[in-house]
């Protein structure tokens with residue numbers, strides 16, 4: 001669905017690149033996460049792919065169409081939900097969607113239906129300029145679905161939202177995945193990436209350091225530890241035992257056989273810890 005080859009971008013039109021030779025592919029129906037700290041080059045890549053920035057060097061194809069020669073077909077095919085809302089403040093929420101809807105030459109969704117989906121139906125007749133930050137974010141999110149996109153670009157879809165709204169947005173993303181929508185999600189929130197993505201790319205200083213599924217990464221870089229709480233001589237003890245260490249394994253077996261264990265949890269490395277291991281820096 002999306003193919004990117006050796007993509008470069010310089011904001012200063014020189015050798016000072018914000019994106020330095022990025023290549024990746026996203027299969028149809030896949031949720032692909034772009035994970036990296038501030039300034040890593042995530043938004044720049046998304047902007048090039050969605051036509052907000054000119055492609056300077058490299059290649060990119062959406063459904064086989066060269067993004068350098070954008071066609072109406074690409075516009076109809078993609079949905080873009082970016083962090084900084086670019087909405088018409090003087091129009092109401094409903095009018096914003098209704099106006100945007102007219103730009104497409106494919107069947108579109110009913111604005112009211114979309115507003116309801118993101119919990120904005122009561123604010124439909126309110127000017128978007130009077131919306132809170134989170135409401136604007138939800139409006140942009142809803143708007144990005146108006147043309148039933150096959151490829152959906154999401155930039156930090158739940159950052160700054162309260163837990164209930166964030167959970168609703170996540171449910172919508174899951175539903176769209178079930179419908180076969182392909183997603184390119186950028187975030188520095190490793191929990192979201194872990195929860196939603198089929199594969200993630202670690203991007204740091206304009207380069208992709210690795211691409212894999214969250215599960216494979218955890219298996220590869222995980223410590224394989226088991227955290228146990230057990231009682232010995234009336235005293236509650238806590239310990240982390242490695243499943244790769246023979247002495248720890250013996251101890252764990254002994255505790256299990258003696259029935260002393262009160263709680264036991266396997267401990268995996270988080271994506272953030274793995275990111276640090278791979279890149280030598282954190283996601284913040």
Ligand SMILES: Nc1ncnc2c1ncn2[C@@H]1O[C@H](COP(=O)(O)OP(=O)(O)OP(=O)(O)O)[C@@H](O)[C@H]1O
Pocket residue numbers: 011018036037038039040041042043044045188
């Ligand atoms: N309009 C711009 N003009 C000049 N430099 C820019 C511009 N936008 C981004 N940059 C620079 O390009 C680099 C990559 O920025 P980009 O916004 O793509 O990072 P990001 O990974 O999306 O970060 P964030 O998580 O903060 O959004 C940074 O060094 C940034 O300062």
